[in-house]
Amino acid sequence: MPLTGVESWLEEQERFDALRQRALAKGGARLADLAYANAWDGPPEAVREALRKAAASEGALDLQYTPYGGQTVARRVAARELAEVTGVPFGFRDVLLTAGAMAALSLLLRMSLPGRVLIPTPTWLDHPLYAAMQRHEPVLVPLADDFSLDVDALRDALATTEELRAVILTCPGNPTGHVFREAELRALAAALEDAGRPLLISDECHRDYLFGGTPFLSPAAFYANTAVVYSYGKRFLVQGQRLGYAALHPDAPEAGARKVLLKRLARAGGYGMPTSLMQRALPDLVKIDPARAAIEARRERTREALEALGLRVVGEATMFLYVEVGDDWAVTEALADRGVLVLPGAIFHHRGWLRLTCSATDAMLARGVEALAEVLA
Numbered sequence: 434m435p436l437t438g439v440e441s442w443l444e445e446q447e448r449f450d451a452l453r454q455r456a457l458a459k460g461g462a463r464l465a466d467l468a469y470a471n472a473w474d475g476p477p478e479a480v481r482e483a484l485r486k487a488a489a490s491e492g493a494l495d496l497q498y499t500p501y502g503g504q505t506v507a508r509r510v511a512a513r514e515l516a517e518v519t520g521v522p523f524g525f526r527d528v529l530l531t532a533g534a535m536a537a538l539s540l541l542l543r544m545s546l547p548g549r550v551l552i553p554t555p556t557w558l559d560h561p562l563y564a565a566m567q568r569h570e571p572v573l574v575p576l577a578d579d580f581s582l583d584v585d586a587l588r589d590a591l592a593t594t595e596e597l598r599a600v601i602l603t604c605p606g607n608p609t610g611h612v613f614r615e616a617e618l619r620a621l622a623a624a625l626e627d628a629g630r631p632l633l634i635s636d637e638c639h640r641d642y643l644f645g646g647t648p649f650l651s652p653a654a655f656y657a658n659t660a661v662v663y664s665y666g667k668r669f670l671v672q673g674q675r676l677g678y679a680a681l682h683p684d685a686p687e688a689g690a691r692k693v694l695l696k697r698l699a700r701a702g703g704y705g706m707p708t709s710l711m712q713r714a715l716p717d718l719v720k721i722d723p724a725r726a727a728i729e730a731r732r733e734r735t736r737e738a739l740e741a742l743g744l745r746v747v748g749e750a751t752m753f754l755y756v757e758v759g760d761d762w763a764v765t766e767a768l769a770d771r772g773v774l775v776l777p778g779a780i781f782h783h784r785g786w787l788r789l790t791c792s793a794t795d796a797m798l799a800r801g802v803e804a805l806a807e808v809l810a
């Protein structure tokens with residue numbers, strides 16, 4: 434049954450799904466899965482403990498429906514953190530809690546009538562899919578060769594795109610791991626101001642994983658018509674426990690009316706609400722240091738091993754490594770034949786690169802590097 438308009442955005446993913454099935458059938462439990470960001474070592478024990486505590490709570494309504502937009506206590510926790518990270522005084526009413534970042538993105542894209550959405554690429558796989566699902570036409574604008582923002586290309590696209598509804602930027606970049614600098618974000622803000630102040634959706638799911646001392650800067654600090662998207666799944670390595678948010682900048686145009694609209698959409702859509710369990714656990718969860726140190730150590734070891742093979746590896750952020758390999762699909766398929774799963778750049782609307790996740794185990798990553806050396810030899 435066709436879902437008109439979104440099929441073309443699913444082609445590369447479905448090709449990967451078929452490859453995954455083949456690889457699973459062949460490799461079974463021995464598969465080195467470096468594709469999606471699942472944490473193969475599981476979440477830190479303190480995270481499990483916070484979830485157990487929330488589940489053990491005995492109030493009659495503790496596990497029942499929560500208000501549209503989320504429980505006030507959890508919204509306050511999210512707003513306080515966001516205000517600290519961005520320097521923008523987000524309050525709890527600016528934050529709509531959702532079932533992960535996926536629901537937040539869909540709701541934000543549903544706020545406007547169908548039009549066009551500009552997306553600097555490579556980008557997270559489902560950004561164009563969600564735009565298409567909300568009847569927008571995704572317009573992909575390549576990032577610069579070093580994956581920084583190509584402000585001239587973006588200005589050209591802004592000037593020539595009619596019925597522009599939003600721009601989606603992944604900050605830091607996924608799959609690229611690029612951390613946007615102040616000069617880039619100021620240039621972006623100026624370009625958006627000149628283009629009539631369209632909504633900027635800043636997808637900040639990976640902002641907790643910054644390495645090498647580069648500070649995280651949110652576009653919200655430079656541009657008021659920003660909606661921040663975030664996910665706690667990545668931070669606490671519990672991606673199946675769905676909690677994230679969409680937060681509208683307090684000084685965004687028509688902020689009051691748009692917040693009402695977002696809540697109505699959450700209600701009318703019938704999807705997107707997070708579980709009460711995750712909301713109850715949040716005040717305890719945010720006291721836990723994210724699992725950054727373990728990911729960083731693995732990331733550095735794997736990067737060194739890949740660079741020793743003479744490969745170009747980029748990124749100062751995220752739990753991923755992005756590696757230039759030539760024909761991304763051919764290398765992905767050859768790796769799958771050897772029991773190693775990675776994501777080809779094509780999934781991220783880009784070609785010639787692979788993404789490996791350092792949320793996999795050390796042993797899986799070591800096998801991945803070994804197999805890549807064989808394939809490229």
Ligand SMILES: Cc1ncc(COP(=O)(O)O)c(C=O)c1O
Pocket residue numbers: 470532533534535536557603607636638639663664665666667672676677
């Ligand atoms: C950039 C980005 N946005 C959104 C998501 C979806 O996040 P969630 O699982 O919280 O819905 C992901 C997950 O990988 C991501 O990397």
